[in-house]
Amino acid sequence: MVAPAHMNAEDAVDRLLAALPESDAAGRARFVELGFPTPRDEDWRFTPVKPITELNFSAAPVDADATLEGCVFAAIDGPQLVFVNGHYSEALSQVGELPAGVEVRPMSAGDCPAPPAPEDAFGALNAATVTDGPFISVADNVHFESPVRVYYLSTGSNGATVNVRGYIRAEVNSQVTVLESWTGKQAGCFNNAITELHAADNAQVEHVKFQDEHTGAFHVGGLHTALGRDARVAHHSLALGGRIARNNLRAHLNGTGIEAVLNGLYLPRAGQLIDHHMVVNHAQPHCDSHEYFNGILDDDSRAVFHGRIHVHKGADKTDAKQTNKNLLLSDSATIDTKPQLEIYADDVKCTHGATIGQMNAEQIFYLRARGLDEESARRMIMHAFAGEIVERIQCEAAREELDRLVWDRLEQMGGHVAA
Amino acid sequence: MLEIKNLQAGVEGKAILKGIDLSINAGEVHAIMGPNGSGKSTLAQVLAGREGYEITDGSVRYNGEDLLDLGPEERVREGFFLAFQYPVEIPGVNTTYFLRAAVNALREHRGEAELSAVEFLKLMREKIQLLELDESLLKRSVNEGFSGGEKKRAEILQMALLDPKFAVLDETDSGLDIDALKVVAGGVNHLKHADNAQLVITHYQRLLDYIVPDHVHVLVDGRIVKSGPKELALELEERGYDWVIEEQAA
Structure with missing residues (x-):
């Protein structure tokens, strides 16, 4: 295998714009203006983008040979949208008959709402060059029981770049579940995605993002949620793949009585870096937001957790709880964790905390003192650490499958017991 | 059943057990009492196979086997059990599982x-009644958020499920109110039969009103300095440990 030649990171913006078809002039101008973040940029301090900017960019091609073989959620009934290298695959997608008020289609097949204002170069790049993505909408009072599955397959390598944008809208009193799967078998491909999730008053949305691309792939994904009064929204991020995988989670709690759960598990190994960068804005009183992120890190992998809860003036009776727990299985694994609270309201209940540890020797001894061998004890604790996150997924079929999948992945991870 | 000879052990070069001799037969209940820092819990930990203790001399024979040669889990499989002084919380591990x-x-x-899951549930329902434990505890993570009394009762529930031949109870009475103590002691007594044995480590004589020992040993500074019948515990309660220490020094 020939190692890909490193390109000059300095002209990455120009090379990208030359390689990708243009869809939005304003986005293009904004992308040029912003430029890629540097390590001096606080939001990117622990995640260097150089491995991305050194890629030899090309537009990821239409690929009619891609299949869904080996993908998750195959046994779940409901509509599925499939995007291969950012292009809608009619052959692999199955939408079928939908109840009145439910719309599931590619963006390209109808009207597209305007993209959100880009917050950084990746957002601007996405706005400038987006090809397609899912459009999912559920009308007032419609409870759509079948989960909507969205598959993103990458088949490109060595700088093949994909820009996709998803849009999910749950109207007043509606309910929907969306299951996203991101997979790719090639190193070097670069997925840059933005997903918007709008939950109107009293809507209930569960959103699962399962990301398991090649350990040499690059992924930058933004999830922008805007929540209305009494909305109940849960987002679950299961981040397993990627040389660099960055998740920008932005939640805007714009009404009262909202319950938002951001729940994530990351399992980096061999040279991977997985980053969750989260900002939760409490703008109104009486809202609960809970952020739970657990990571199990092996080999020389890295993970980054940045969680900021911003309680705006007047957002009294906010109940915000944020935890980030990390289990390091190897001496050379690194975690940078930065939980933050910014509070401008008077009457709030906010907690945050982060833990970093190796396998707890006391717990292992306790399990051994009940007859379990050391290996089983270690597995049980690792599984528990991951299970804490997985068990919050409400969609039972997805939860059970992901639990098995995570278990299999943990079986492959090292797990050195601390003395 | 258990034969401890001249057991010496310590941590990081510091001697804690300085030559323990103790022989326990099937059907017997022994109590070890002693002031803080006398080595009571170290003895329990060493018997259970806790890493980090250096055994510098002596031996422990358990049913003819060298106990110290076995890993913690092997000891349990041979019928050994330790009820922990401080049961460990394991978030995320379901208690029933x-x-x-x-x-x-x-x-x-x-x-x-x-x-099977069903067979096990049946067995467990039987046992939790014995300890007057709320079934909802079994759905929670191991010891997580349990009250002090619940933790100790859960230890005895584990003992009931594993039905050991030889059980060490390390300060199982500490931190219990009198009602919880009665339940725990009742459970322990229920599990006692002619073929097994118990070693009860306690700081307070109170426990021995409910679990009646055949022999009482006084541990001071890493050695058993006095042994006697159950009445010795009452004497210790009344007179403290100083007279034993003085008697030994004389």
Whole structure:
């Protein structure tokens, strides 16, 4: 295998714009203006983008040979949208008959709402060059029981770049579940995605993002949620793949009585870096937001957790709880964790905390003192650490499958017991 | 059943047990009492196989085998059990799942078939009544958020499920109110029969009103300085430990 030649990171913006078809002039101008973040940029301090900017960019091609073989959620009934290298695959997608008020289609097949204002170069790049993505909408009072599955397959390598944008809208009193799967078998491909999730008053949305691309792939994904009064929204991020995988989670709690759960598990190994960068804005009183992120890190992998809860003036009776727990299985694994609270309201209940540890020797001894061998004890604790996150997924079929999948992945991870 | 000879052990070069001799037969209950820092809990930990203790001399024979040669889990499979002074919380590990894994590890060792989830639940329902434990605890993570009394009762529940031949109870009475103490002691007594033995480590004589020992040993500075019948415990309660220490020095 020939190692890909490193390109000059300095002209990455120009090379990208030359390689990708243009869809939005304003986005293009904004992308040029912003430029890629540097390590001096606080939001990117622990995640260097150089491995991305050194890629030899090309537009990821239409690929009619891609299949869904080996993908998750195959046994779940409901509509599925499939995007291969950012292009809608009619052959692999199955939408079928939908109840009145439910719309599931590619963006390209109808009207597209305007993209959100880009917050950084990746957002601007996405706005400038987006090809397609899912459009999912559920009308007032419609409870759509079948989960909507969205598959993103990458088949490109060595700088093949994909820009996709998803849009999910749950109207007043509606309910929907969306299951996203991101997979790719090639190193070097670069997925840059933005997903918007709008939950109107009293809507209930569960959103699962399962990301398991090649350990040499690059992924930058933004999830922008805007929540209305009494909305109940849960987002679950299961981040397993990627040389660099960055998740920008932005939640805007714009009404009262909202319950938002951001729940994530990351399992980096061999040279991977997985980053969750989260900002939760409490703008109104009486809202609960809970952020739970657990990571199990092996080999020389890295993970980054940045969680900021911003309680705006007047957002009294906010109940915000944020935890980030990390289990390091190897001496050379690194975690940078930065939980933050910014509070401008008077009457709030906010907690945050982060833990970093190796396998707890006391717990292992306790399990051994009940007859379990050391290996089983270690597995049980690792599984528990991951299970804490997985068990919050409400969609039972997805939860059970992901639990098995995570278990299999943990079986492959090292797990050195601390003395 | 258990034969401890001149057991000497310590941590990081510091001697804690300085030559323990103790012989326990099937059907007997022994109590070890002693002031803080006398080595009571170290003895329990060493018997259970806790890493980090250096055994510098002596031996422990358990049913003719060298106990110190066995890993902690092997000891359990041979019928040894330690009820922890401070049961460990394990967030994320479901209590029922953990208990079933423990019971089945033991059954596998004995060449018995694994218990199914349903069979296990039946067995457990039987045992939790004995400890007057709320069934909802079993759905929670191991010891997580349990009250002090619940933790200790859960230890005895584990003992009931594993049905050991030789059990060490390390300050199982500490931190219990009198009602909880009665329940725990009742459970322990229920599990006592002619073929097994118990070693009760306690700081307070109070426990021995409910678990009646055949022999009482006084541990001071890493040595058993006095042994006697159950009445010795009452004497200790009344007079403290100083007279024993003085008697020994004389």
